Amino acid sequence: MSKLKERMSGIGEFMSQPDDQLIICRCEEITKGEIRKAVHDGMFTMTEIRRYLRTGMGLCQGLTCASMVKRIVARELLISSMELEPAVSRAPMRPVEMKIFGNEEKEVK
Amino acid sequence: MERYDLIVAGAGPAGLSAAIEAAKRGLRVIVFDENEKPGGQLFKQIHKFFGSKEDKAKIRGFKIGKDLLEEANKCGVEVVLNAIVIGLYLDKEVTVKIGDGIQHFKGDTLIVATGASENMVTFDGWTLPGVIGAGAAQTMMNLHHLKPGNRILMLGSGNVGLVVSFQLMQAGCEVVALVDAAPKVGGYGVHASKIARCGVPFYLSHTIIKAEGEQFVNGVIIGEVDSSWEMISGTQKHFDVDTICLAVGLSPMSQLLKMAGCHMKDTPGGYIPECDEKGATSVPGIFVAGDVSGIEEASSAMIEGRISGIAAAEYLGFIDKEELKKSIEKQEKALISLREGMFAPENRGRSIKKTEEGIDVSINLLKKGYIEETEIERFPGFTKCKGVHPVIECTQNIPCNPCQEACVKKCIKIGEKITSLPAIDETKECIGCGMCVASCSGQAIFLVNEEYEQGYAAITLPYEFLPLPEVGSQGKALDRSGKEICAAKIIDVKTKKAFDYTHLITMKVPADMSRKARFFVNSRRCEDE
Numbered sequence: 001m002s003k004l005k006e007r008m009s010g011i012g013e014f015m016s017q018p019d020d021q022l023i024i025c026r027c028e029e030i031t032k033g034e035i036r037k038a039v040h041d042g043m044f045t046m047t048e049i050r051r052y053l054r055t056g057m058g059l060c061q062g063l064t065c066a067s068m069v070k071r072i073v074a075r076e077l078l079i080s081s082m083e084l085e086p087a088v089s090r091a092p093m094r095p096v097e098m099k100i101f102g103n104e105e106k107e108v109k
Numbered sequence: 110m111e112r113y114d115l116i117v118a119g120a121g122p123a124g125l126s127a128a129i130e131a132a133k134r135g136l137r138v139i140v141f142d143e144n145e146k147p148g149g150q151l152f153k154q155i156h157k158f159f160g161s162k163e164d165k166a167k168i169r170g171f172k173i174g175k176d177l178l179e180e181a182n183k184c185g186v187e188v189v190l191n192a193i194v195i196g197l198y199l200d201k202e203v204t205v206k207i208g209d210g211i212q213h214f215k216g217d218t219l220i221v222a223t224g225a226s227e228n229m230v231t232f233d234g235w236t237l238p239g240v241i242g243a244g245a246a247q248t249m250m251n252l253h254h255l256k257p258g259n260r261i262l263m264l265g266s267g268n269v270g271l272v273v274s275f276q277l278m279q280a281g282c283e284v285v286a287l288v289d290a291a292p293k294v295g296g297y298g299v300h301a302s303k304i305a306r307c308g309v310p311f312y313l314s315h316t317i318i319k320a321e322g323e324q325f326v327n328g329v330i331i332g333e334v335d336s337s338w339e340m341i342s343g344t345q346k347h348f349d350v351d352t353i354c355l356a357v358g359l360s361p362m363s364q365l366l367k368m369a370g371c372h373m374k375d376t377p378g379g380y381i382p383e384c385d386e387k388g389a390t391s392v393p394g395i396f397v398a399g400d401v402s403g404i405e406e407a408s409s410a411m412i413e414g415r416i417s418g419i420a421a422a423e424y425l426g427f428i429d430k431e432e433l434k435k436s437i438e439k440q441e442k443a444l445i446s447l448r449e450g451m452f453a454p455e456n457r458g459r460s461i462k463k464t465e466e467g468i469d470v471s472i473n474l475l476k477k478g479y480i481e482e483t484e485i486e487r488f489p490g491f492t493k494c495k496g497v498h499p500v501i502e503c504t505q506n507i508p509c510n511p512c513q514e515a516c517v518k519k520c521i522k523i524g525e526k527i528t529s530l531p532a533i534d535e536t537k538e539c540i541g542c543g544m545c546v547a548s549c550s551g552q553a554i555f556l557v558n559e560e561y562e563q564g565y566a567a568i569t570l571p572y573e574f575l576p577l578p579e580v581g582s583q584g585k586a587l588d589r590s591g592k593e594i595c596a597a598k599i600i601d602v603k604t605k606k607a608f609d610y611t612h613l614i615t616m617k618v619p620a621d622m623s624r625k626a627r628f629f630v631n632s633r634r635c636e637d638e
Contacts, residue, residue, distance in 0.1 A: 019231075019233070022231050022232075022233070022235075023231075023236050024231060026236055032231070063226050063362075064226075064229050065229075067228065067360055067379075068229065068231065081375075082375040082376070082377070083375075086367070086375075086380055088367075089364040089365070089367040089368040090368065091195050091196030091197075091198075091204060091368065092193075092195035092196060092204075092206070093193070093194065093195045093196065093364055093365060093368075094143065094193050094195060094206070096193075096195060096206055096211075099209070100206060100209050100210060100211065101211060103209055103210040103211060104204075104210065104211040104213075105110075105210060105211065105212050105213060
């Protein structure tokens, strides 16, 4: 817990901004304010943010919002966006229905 | 699990070019693409490409796509469409969604040419229906023949924003404004001029404040920003629009490479794999080509594709090091020349004051999208002489030279360096054939005859709108800013196969307008407004 406190010090209190209502992740309907708030809740990496808020986990898989979320988080952390590691890339790269995902070809014939 | 010498992800310009070169050298190649049509963005590109003649300049994008696909088929490349590469694992095993199942494939080499996705910007109302990406607009118009809207505001003055604005007008839409937060036009000046002279106003240092509407867009408010991107109060402007088109850059779709364990780096241009000049990533046998390794034009993507295809052949031992070197030497030279000039990657963000020839650049071109009459005189393509002669309003060093080849009389000189400004050789006689006008991808060449008739000049201009004006039609001549300046009458309309749908119309204007008049509108349109 003290480690977290150490990480948090320096970024200040969460202050609301006029455009906090703006939706950033359209698929999961996550607003700018929610993303900024998450940083103050201790989510400092893109992977943490993704698990906490589900940003980039909807239909487009972050194709639209990933870089925007990253910029918002970086700004909140007072660092450059390039210092933040993007979230882990995992298969499937595109949303795939479960019935198809489960219909995987069996071992070599 | 099927095994291939080379698996390519992405059937765009880079992927297809890579597949062709590898297949030519004996590799068994398969290409997967998630779309229902191959060619990536090429099939949406209805404009003529820039570059050198050897690299398909002045050919329209969709034609290049068709040619590439034909060549790929001829070389025995398997192209599988509606096939999404969803995973990339150790030992170059890929999983692909095809139909209702997931199939595994193994490649001895792999080329990732997945391209890029469009960036978005947020503003109040950005999620309203009617706010679309420029790529979406192109898909609607050029693939599905649908008008994206009637009154459109374009955000972004890069080449995508400029080219798509022109295409929107070709499709019959009205582009009410071109807006960019940057203080100067980002794309080629010739692309900007071609929409400015149709009357599209440019708002640089402006951005969108709000998209208006309850259910869908019915208006937009823009405002001016200062040098630190802060909104200047009292600068708001409203436009009635039904569509807002965003052309604010592209991001490499490099997630597959990260998944494969390639070393990645974050750059201002996006998250890209570390790779050498042959496209080899940190994972042996995995190569990249095209926008996925950094955003550029389709022409460079094709060359990068060829290089990585050849490199993959060498990696597997289909050719030796000597042949590799020989084969890619020419490609690398072409790539270097495409990356030269004012828009070269290293010049990004820099403000350039003079051309390579030492001429002051046109400030108006960067601020308003067109060159002022007072500025055009200092460029080597501008001449005034007896009889019909070309006037080339090409004032930035861009890698492009088809005009030089187009002139059978050798009136136009660019020289060895592809980025040099075209100059007129006044010792050679122009026969007014118009080949240069039609060959200029930037539509920046005009034929002017100052002494067409007593008191009248004739101006021939490239025209890519329908319906074509008819000989004898009366209308207005517009200047470079799109302002009506005088009455004009069409005296000739030329359409030839060699012009490739760039029609040449000649209008008669009062002699003192010969240096101003650069576009024509029919009287009927004038009355409508």
